Amino acid sequence: MMYKKILIPIDGKKPSEDIVDFICSIQGVTDLEITIIYVIEVPRSLPLHAELPDKVESARYAIATANEIAARHGVNIDTSIIYSRTAEDSILMTAEDIKADVIAIAQDNQKLRIFSNMASSIYQRAKCSVWLFNSKT
Template structure:
């Protein structure tokens, strides 16, 4: 029997402070709340290879804590509590997939902002603009997650900006 999306209990949400990642937090909370599940929000600091992995990352760690606090605020707005974690790794995508494996989550929900293809927008005679490229490009981290995660991966993409 197929599991329906609203039956997810363990969800991981990578956050970067973008509106899209906070939308992903809200969706994850709504889904997990229905089943008394858990939502884990992670912010990953990518540490340069020239530094030790456990290097003190001061400003970047402060930024990550602020972003995790914002994710917690979004969860509270949805009458839910999440568990936030700040990670340091060489590669964010790899760290997120490893965290998903370690926690045994059923899904990763990734919020992505729209990227404009090199050719810009194609403006149809009706409706909204769409990227010229046949596929919507994903960033490096989202692409790695999609290609390597052992669980479901949901992509939440924000709308393209309106035509001016």
């Protein structure tokens, strides 16, 4: 199967940076269209577009870091920050909207389970392939 569009949800942690770096490093060979999203989960007790300055600052920093990584590889990426009640639903909806062939998820190896809850949910519900990258840093 030929993969053309990949969605990478990021959270600003090192494993997310590692997956962006890896995917950008192979983009020249694969000609992937890369979309990177940061989902700000808003508690149901607040309006969906509530002001959450700390979360917005974290999201902007993570997106800026992803852009820097892509620039080092000479790769163009699409990025966005999404406000949502649940990250899983937003990731899956975005994957469908952009017609992603793959969702690439980074996971921190500090967890002793194979999948995090979010990764497991996305893996089970996605209509496209899901790649799980386990970082050992």
